[in-house]
Amino acid sequence: MNKIVTIERHIFEQQKHYPGATGTFTSLLYDLALAAKLISRETNRAGLANILGATEGQNVYGERQQKLDMFADEIIFKMNDHTGRLCAMASEEHDDILTIPPHYDTGKYVLLYDPLDGSSNIDVNVSIGTIWAIFRKVTSGAQGTMEDMLQPGHQLAAAGYIIYGSSTMMVYSTGQGVHGFTLDTSVGEFLLSHPDIRIPNQHKYYSVNHSYEKYWYPGVRRYVKWLQGLYGEGGKPLGNRYIGSLVADFHRNLLQGGVYLYPGDTRDEKGYQGKLRLTFEAQALAFIARQAGGYASDGAGDILDIKPHNLHQRVPLFIGNRDLVLKAEEFIRDNDKEWLDLYLPFRNGEDPTPKMNQTKNGKKKKKRAVVN
Secondary structure (H helix, E strand, C coil), X not given: CCXXXXXXXXXXXXXXXXXXXXXXXXXXXXXXXXXXXXXXXHHHCCCCCCCCCEEEEXXXXXXXXXXXXXXXXXXXXXXXXXXXXXXXXXXXXXXXXXXXXXXXXXCCEEEEEEEEECXXXXXHCCXXXXXXXXXXXXCCCCCCCHXXXXXXXXXXXXXXXXXXXXXEEEEEECCCCCEEEEEECCCCEEEXXXXXXXXXXXXXXXXXXXXXXXXXXXXXXXXXXXXXXXXCCCXXXXXXXCCCCHHHHHHHHHHHCEEEEECCECCCCCHHHCCEEHHHHHHHHHHHHHHCCEEEECCCCEHHHCCCCCCCXXXXXXXXXXXXXXXXXXXXXXXXXXXXXXXXXXXXXCCCXXXXXXXXXXXXXXXCCCCC
């Protein structure tokens, strides 16, 4: 019989590698696992519990907040606000830091999370997920500050995600490899099912929303043609799989090999900045990808090297097998100087909000021709 390892047992065994560990960080990880169980329970009975559908509110991005979004957001906050392990939290659903109530103790970590990624898929029963990241506090004082939140991803203490699909899985890393746990609902425990995950060297899939191809910069367009075996000498094409739920697309490619991309584009004035959230989505997944032997880039460089300048900063994302992501950077470097001239100042903390369709003298530019 195979050895059965619960997530609690695995976390405590990992703690043994750190002689000075106090158990605080270990308990924080287990609290996130417990929150995942509660969210999983609700997502699996959503249609029966009258919880499906949108609320009347909008989040900071102007998107309608789903009922399950709000439930997940509240559960994660309440699971962690009173433990004395965190000094602050931040959620994609709120425009500012979530402070620890004054009558509770504070700790030396901060937690950033996307409570329910892919929530637009809730009503059609497609896999969704939770993404989370943990930093060590870098400022003095009891309460966490924005400085504690806006750290580059290479300073992460841990990151992970939970995917709610045909089964519920929690995947996490503390910088010592990537491990996946599947929830056994019959006993209510996460059991180790995917130890030491490594992205396969053999690529199988690429994941991108082709409906925005019209707005891609030339290098991105050529890169996708290369993935299809239609550019240059032509290689074996990768299969196209796109769910529209970042966690689900990333999880598939992590286990089976491939690349996910959501590039900057020309849809509007700020389209060049990308769409995905750096602090709530990209940093955590980039950390996991690196620990699994992969790589994540914004097209200009390593996601984990970016110093965020805004809690809700957006970013382009290319993530998966290292060689595939490096190839994307090559195509962009050789073909997309226009995008790089716009994006690099923003990446470095400037926000010029340029007029995408105007020249310096205010005259309209011609629409970009399609590049094959």
